[in-house]
Amino acid sequence: QVNLQESGPGLVKPSETLSLTCNVSGASISRYYWTWIRQPPGKGLEWIGYVFFSGSTGYNPSLKSRATISLQSSKSQFSLSLRAVTAADTAVYYCVRRNYDLYYMDVWGKGTMVAVSS
Amino acid sequence: QPVLTQPPSVSGAPGQRVTISCTGSSSNIGAGHAVFWYQQFPGTAPRLLIYGNTNRPSGVPDRFSGSKSGTSASLAITGLRAEDEADYYCQSYDNALSGSGVFGGGTKLTVL
Numbered sequence: 001q002v003n004l005q006e007s008g009p010g011l012v013k014p015s016e017t018l019s020l021t022c023n024v025s026g027a028s029i030s031r032y033y034w035t036w037i038r039q040p041p042g043k044g045l046e047w048i049g050y051v052f053f054s055g056s057t058g059y060n061p062s063l064k065s066r067a068t069i070s071l072q073s074s075k076s077q078f079s080l081s082l083r084a085v086t087a088a089d090t091a092v093y094y095c096v097r098r099n100y101d102l103y104y105m106d107v108w109g110k111g112t113m114v115a116v117s118s
Numbered sequence: 119q120p121v122l123t124q125p126p127s128v129s130g131a132p133g134q135r136v137t138i139s140c141t142g143s144s145s146n147i148g149a150g151h152a153v154f155w156y157q158q159f160p161g162t163a164p165r166l167l168i169y170g171n172t173n174r175p176s177g178v179p180d181r182f183s184g185s186k187s188g189t190s191a192s193l194a195i196t197g198l199r200a201e202d203e204a205d206y207y208c209q210s211y212d213n214a215l216s217g218s219g220v221f222g223g224g225t226k227l228t229v230l
Contacts, residue, residue, distance in 0.1 A: 047219035104169035
């Protein structure tokens with residue numbers, strides 16, 4: 001059974017960097033897009049970006065200048081770094097597996113709440 | 119502002135049929151990108167309901183069906199049950215956003 005588990009600080013100060021890691025178990029890192037999605041409290045889902053098993057990345061243009069997603073294949077992990085955060089970045093962050101050819105997101109982590117506050 | 123447009127809420131009585139619309143544009147749904155639907159219960163992660171416009175993953179009841187036409191898509195739920203009460207999101211990809219994934223704003227389904 002494939003399992004994704006997010007980890008990282010639950011509180012980040014404004015202007016600092018939000019860093020999250022997703023641990024992948026029960027599946028190979030190969031041939032998938034590893035994706036981050038977020039959901040502000042009481043609001044809808046927002047696509048952040050992905051890293052492919054080859055290392056290539058793609059981002060939501062609205063976050064591209066602040067976000068970096070990377071893969072640590074040897075550890076079966078991938079990570080998100082979001083710089084210069086503000087209160088608007090307060091959200092539940094999900095790590096998600098996206099299918100290689102049909103592009104559906106079929107495995108989701110439980111999500112981790114990150115609040116941006118001083 | 120979500121790129122894809124969904125009604126904020128829909129409702130129906132048990133046993134009835136409801137549909138949730140998802141309206142996009144020529145750069146996403148109309149460009150031929152597939153549409154996906156996700157179901158989300160409060161406090162939990164979304165669950166894939168429909169992929170490739172019309173396909174159900176194993177374990178999803180056939181009461182759920184998807185369709186697509188032009189720049190829009192729809193999710194239909196027949197034989198409505200109390201346990202279907204949840205938020206539903208459509209998702210696609212957008213050429214105008216460098217192929218980024220885009221979501222609808224979500225629709226709250228209430229079973230009366």
